[in-house]
Amino acid sequence: MTRQEQKEQRRQQIRMKALELFVTKGFSETKISDIAGELNISVGLLFHYYESKEQLLLELVQMGVEGTKRADQGPKDDPLAYFRIFLCSLFDAAGESPWIYQLFVLMSQAMRLGMPANIRELALSVAQVERSVAVIEKGQAMGLIREGDPLTLSHTYWSSVQGIMEQHLITPDIPFPEPEWVLAILKAPGAG
Amino acid sequence: MTRQEQKEQRRQQIRMKALELFVTKGFSETKISDIAGELNISVGLLFHYYESKEQLLLELVQMGVEGTKRADQGPKDDPLAYFRIFLCSLFDAAGESPWIYQLFVLMSQAMRLGMPANIRELALSVAQVERSVAVIEKGQAMGLIREGDPLTLSHTYWSSVQGIMEQHLITPDIPFPEPEWVLAILKAPGAG
DNA sequence: ATATTCATTGAATTTATATTCAATATATCA
DNA sequence: TGATATATTGAATATAAATTCAATGAATAT
Numbered sequence: 001m002t003r004q005e006q007k008e009q010r011r012q013q014i015r016m017k018a019l020e021l022f023v024t025k026g027f028s029e030t031k032i033s034d035i036a037g038e039l040n041i042s043v044g045l046l047f048h049y050y051e052s053k054e055q056l057l058l059e060l061v062q063m064g065v066e067g068t069k070r071a072d073q074g075p076k077d078d079p080l081a082y083f084r085i086f087l088c089s090l091f092d093a094a095g096e097s098p099w100i101y102q103l104f105v106l107m108s109q110a111m112r113l114g115m116p117a118n119i120r121e122l123a124l125s126v127a128q129v130e131r132s133v134a135v136i137e138k139g140q141a142m143g144l145i146r147e148g149d150p151l152t153l154s155h156t157y158w159s160s161v162q163g164i165m166e167q168h169l170i171t172p173d174i175p176f177p178e179p180e181w182v183l184a185i186l187k188a189p190g191a192g
Numbered sequence: 193m194t195r196q197e198q199k200e201q202r203r204q205q206i207r208m209k210a211l212e213l214f215v216t217k218g219f220s221e222t223k224i225s226d227i228a229g230e231l232n233i234s235v236g237l238l239f240h241y242y243e244s245k246e247q248l249l250l251e252l253v254q255m256g257v258e259g260t261k262r263a264d265q266g267p268k269d270d271p272l273a274y275f276r277i278f279l280c281s282l283f284d285a286a287g288e289s290p291w292i293y294q295l296f297v298l299m300s301q302a303m304r305l306g307m308p309a310n311i312r313e314l315a316l317s318v319a320q321v322e323r324s325v326a327v328i329e330k331g332q333a334m335g336l337i338r339e340g341d342p343l344t345l346s347h348t349y350w351s352s353v354q355g356i357m358e359q360h361l362i363t364p365d366i367p368f369p370e371p372e373w374v375l376a377i378l379k380a381p382g383a384g
Numbered sequence: 385a386t387a388t389t390c391a392t393t394g395a396a397t398t399t400a401t402a403t404t405c406a407a408t409a410t411a412t413c414a
Numbered sequence: 415t416g417a418t419a420t421a422t423t424g425a426a427t428a429t430a431a432a433t434t435c436a437a438t439g440a441a442t443a444t
Contacts, residue, residue, distance in 0.1 A: 412420090
């Protein structure tokens with residue numbers, strides 16, 4: 001393994017542990033020494049790879065931004081399937097590649113007040129809420145999604161999903177809901 | 193106004209501002225000087241009334257525990273009404289007495305990892321999730337609530353509600369959902 | 385009116401944690 | 415092999431925020 005690769009591997013190792021701790025304990029509650037401790041490396045070494053705790057968060061959120069853009073490939077013509085596929089991917093990811101799941105949660109948390117302003121704006125710039133509005137409108141036109149203000153519906157749906165995902169980090173033993181339970185928030189009462 | 197009353201009033205003033213900041217910015221992200229600053233009092237004075245930041249949080253969570261016990265008076269014989277009434281109370285509270293609403297959110301946040309252990313346990317001791325299971329089981333027997341593991345359903349419902357409420361603190365201009373949208377998580381597909 | 389108690393402040397002090405640094409070990413390269 | 419660069423550590427240092435404290439002012443009781 002080249003020097004370059006070794007370096008990238010260690011940075012990756014640090015990012016993944018930081019991500020895990022940030023989303024479970026919270027950013028402020030996570031000490032640099034927690035991260036270093038869990039990896040059995042010195043605090044100094046961590047600073048050799050990352051200039052600051054905030055920089056570490058920033059890189060993670062940047063990863064999240066990439067991922068969000070890439071993930072937005074659902075079938076826009078079948079509104080409910082669009083949401084269903086996204087949801088199933090998230091739930092599947094939780095088991096197989098937890099970091100995808102954790103990254104999604106981190107993005108939500110990064111939008112909160114109290115986060116560094118630049119990071120907050122970055123996260124907000126790819127919020128799911130706005131891009132879902134158009135899909136919801138189409139679904140309403142097709143009679144598949146319930147009546148109501150599309151933006152409010154979108155907020156309701158995504159904040160529910162966020163709540164469910166955060167809860168899963170705290171109680172991973174409780175299974176995920178059936179996707180249909182969550183999609184019921186959107187589904188028109190009549191439609192099968 | 194007596195000395196005693198004056199004292200209690202100031203303590204109340206501090207608690208309410210702390211509550212507001214804790215739930216919007218987060219506990220760790222809220223500085224004692226933020227609270228004092230917004231109240232136009234000195235940091236020293238705040239410590240005259242509260243021995244520590246953690247004590248302040250503890251008293252708030254204790255208030256939350258009281259409130260939770262008192263609020264649990266819904267009609268246990270009509271399962272969906274039980275959840276509907278609770279939800280409507282919360283949404284109403286957000287406008288009229290925000291602190292009730294904020295207290296509910298604080299309780300959820302207090303359950304998270306990274307919070308002081310004693311406070312976390314206190315909050316967990318009155319979690320809605322467990323006490324709702326019996327109501328859900330009854331609702332399923334009556335055909336009003338969808339099939340599925342009652343504990344998982346309960347987790348799903350409450351974590352959704354929590355997500356929605358936290359979101360509302362960040363974007364208070366977006367209206368609350370119609371209660372029925374959220375209750376759809378629980379409602380049996382057939383039932384009107 | 386005087387003494388006493390409590391409210392209040394602003395300036396120390398302490399503490400927790402992020403960040404830096406000098407020194408050492410280990411790997412690469414000529 | 416010797417020289418150079420990089421990884422790693424543990425011990426300083428810096429910083430931000432919590433907490434304490436001595437002093438002052440205002441209310442209350444005697």
